[in-house]
Amino acid sequence: MRYKKQLAVVAVATAVGLLATGCSGGGSNSGDPVKLTVWTGFTGGDAPGYEQIVKDFNASQKKITVTMSAEPWDTIQQKLPSAWMTGQGPDIAAPASDPNVIAQYVKTKSVLPITKTGDSATTINVSKFAPALVDEFTYNDKLYAVPANYATLSLYYNKALFTAAGVTPPTTVDELKAAAKKLTTDGKYGLVLADNNTIQMWPVLQWLEGGDIVDAKNCSVLSSTKGRDSLKPWVDLVVNDKISPVGLTGAEADALFSAGKAAMEINGPWAAPGYKKAGIDLGIVQVPVAASGKPVTLGSTAPLAISAKTKHPEEAQEFLAYWTGKVAQKKFSLSTGFPSLRTDLADDSELAANPVVKVFSSQVPDSRLYLPQVPNATQVDSDAYVPLIGSLTRGTGIDDGTSTASKKIDELTGCSSK
CATH class of the missing domain: 3.40.190.10 (Periplasmic binding protein-like II)
Structure with missing residues (x-):
C-alpha cells in the first residue's frame, strides 16, 4: 500500500456500498455476538496482513464479530466525515493515510477518546507504543486513535x-x-x-x-x-x-x-x-x-479511530487492543515486512531474522514523522x-x-x- 491519497474514479455504487455498512447495532438477540464494522484504505500488498488480524480476532473469541472493508483512501475521506457526524458510518475506521487528519475529527467531536488502556489482553497497552505514535494522536491530554501500523x-x-x-x-x-x-x-x-x-x-x-x-x-x-x-x-x-x-x-x-x-x-x-x-x-x-x-x-503511520456514535465503545476498544497487541503485531510484521509499532518486539529474534523486517526496523530509532501535530x-x-x-x-x-x-x-x- 502506498500512503497518501490515491486519486481514483469511484462509482456511485461504491459510495452507496460504504454507507450501507454503517454503525452496527449488534445481534438482534442478547446472545448474538456484537457486530463491528471497520473501514480502511489498505488495498495494497500489505492488505492480507490486516485481513489476517481481523480473521484471527474473530476466531479468538465468540462475543464480537468484526467485518472490515477496504476502499480507496479518497473514497473514505469523502464519505467518512458526514457518515460519522450522522451516525451512519462504521464503528472503527482508518480515516486517512495521513495521521494528522485525526485533528479534524477531534474538532468535530466525531471520534471517541480511548479510555481502555493497560496491559491486559483486552486493553490497549499504549506504554508499548513508540512514544511519537502516542504523541501524534493525543489532543488535550486525550488519546483519540491508535496506530494501525508503523513504517x-x-x-x-x-x-x-x-x-x-x-x-x-x-x-x-x-x-x-x-x-x-x-x-x-x-x-x-x-x-x-x-x-x-x-x-x-x-x-x-x-x-x-x-x-x-x-x-x-x-x-x-x-x-x-x-x-x-x-x-x-x-x-x-x-x-x-x-x-x-x-x-x-x-x-x-x-x-x-x-x-x-x-x-x-x-x-x-x-x-x-x-x-x-x-x-x-x-x-x-x-x-x-x-x-x-x-x-x-x-x-509513517495510519490512525485507527472509533466513531463517537458507536453503540459498542467497549467492544471497539477491545478490538483495537487485539490489533495493537504483541501476538497480532508480530504476525503482521512477519507477513508484511513492516516494523512493529510496539517497542517490546524490537529485539524479537524471529523478526530480526526476517531480511525485509530487519531493514525497516533498523531505521525506526532514526525515523521522523512528517509535520507531526x-x-x-x-x-x-x-x-x-x-x-x-x-x-x-x-x-x-x-x-x-x-x-x-x-x-x-x-x-x-x-x-x-x-
Missing part, C-alpha cells in the same frame, strides 16, 4: 542495473547523489522521485542535507539558507541531470521501478511484494546517512509543500519558490514571526 522508508534498488553500471549500494548522501546521476542512462532513471499522491520522499532528501520544512514554532524554514540549500542539489539533479521524470505520482514511480526502468526508489515495506512479483532483482538497504553523518528517514498539516502538505516541489522541478527558481511556499505555510500554521 519507515528504505532505499530500494535494482541489483541487475547496479551490477551492469558497476555501482554499489550508496551509504552516504553524496554517494546516493552520485549513484542517481551515474545510473541515469539508456532510457533508465537513477532515482525516481514522486512528488504528489504519495508518501513524501522530498522531506527525507531535505533532512539528509540538513534542511527542514518548519521549526519548533511551526514557522516555515524553507526560505532560510539551510532550507534552500537542502532543496537545490536534488532540484538540480532532477532538472539538469534528469534522474527522475517530473510530476510523478507514487503509483507512476512504482510502475517505473517495477518495469526495470528505474534503478532506485525510496519507499516503504508495502512496496516489496509488488516489486518481487514484477521479477525485479530486488535489494533493500537503509536510506544513506545524512551530510552530518547521522541516519534519518521518514516514519503542525496546525493544518494536511493543508500545509497539499497547498504549499507539494506545489513547491512541483514548481521547483519545472524550473521555478529556489528563492521565488520557497518564498511563496513559506508565506502560505505561515498563513496555514498561524505563524506570525520568525
Whole structure:
C-alpha cells in the first residue's frame, strides 16, 4: 500500500456500498455476538496482513464479530466525515493515510477518546507504543486513535542495473547523489522521485542535507539558507541531470521501478511484494546517512479511530487492543515486512531474522514523522509543500519558490514571526 491519497474514479455504487455498512447495532438477540464494522484504505500488498488480524480476532473469541472493508483512501475521506457526524458510518475506521487528519475529527467531536488502556489482553497497552505514535494522536491530554501500523522508508534498488553500471549500494548522501546521476542512462532513471499522491520522499532528501520544512514554532524554514540549500542539489539533479521524470505520482514511480526502468526508489515495506512479483532483482538497504553523518528517514503511520456514535465503545476498544497487541503485531510484521509499532518486539529474534523486517526496523530509532501535530498539516502538505516541489522541478527558481511556499505555510500554521 502506498500512503497518501490515491486519486481514483469511484462509482456511485461504491459510495452507496460504504454507507450501507454503517454503525452496527449488534445481534438482534442478547446472545448474538456484537457486530463491528471497520473501514480502511489498505488495498495494497500489505492488505492480507490486516485481513489476517481481523480473521484471527474473530476466531479468538465468540462475543464480537468484526467485518472490515477496504476502499480507496479518497473514497473514505469523502464519505467518512458526514457518515460519522450522522451516525451512519462504521464503528472503527482508518480515516486517512495521513495521521494528522485525526485533528479534524477531534474538532468535530466525531471520534471517541480511548479510555481502555493497560496491559491486559483486552486493553490497549499504549506504554508499548513508540512514544511519537502516542504523541501524534493525543489532543488535550486525550488519546483519540491508535496506530494501525508503523513504517519507515528504505532505499530500494535494482541489483541487475547496479551490477551492469558497476555501482554499489550508496551509504552516504553524496554517494546516493552520485549513484542517481551515474545510473541515469539508456532510457533508465537513477532515482525516481514522486512528488504528489504519495508518501513524501522530498522531506527525507531535505533532512539528509540538513534542511527542514518548519521549526519548533511551526514557522516555515524553507526560505532560510539551510532550507534552500537542502532543496537545490536534488532540484538540480532532477532538472539538469534528469534522474527522475517530473510530476510523478507514487503509483507512476512504482510502475517505473517495477518495469526495470528505474534503478532506485525510496519507499516503504508495502512496496516489496509488488516489486518481487514484477521479477525485479530486488535489494533493500537503509536510506544513506545524512551530510552530518547521522541516519534519518521518514516514519509513517495510519490512525485507527472509533466513531463517537458507536453503540459498542467497549467492544471497539477491545478490538483495537487485539490489533495493537504483541501476538497480532508480530504476525503482521512477519507477513508484511513492516516494523512493529510496539517497542517490546524490537529485539524479537524471529523478526530480526526476517531480511525485509530487519531493514525497516533498523531505521525506526532514526525515523521522523512528517509535520507531526503542525496546525493544518494536511493543508500545509497539499497547498504549499507539494506545489513547491512541483514548481521547483519545472524550473521555478529556489528563492521565488520557497518564498511563496513559506508565506502560505505561515498563513496555514498561524505563524506570525520568525
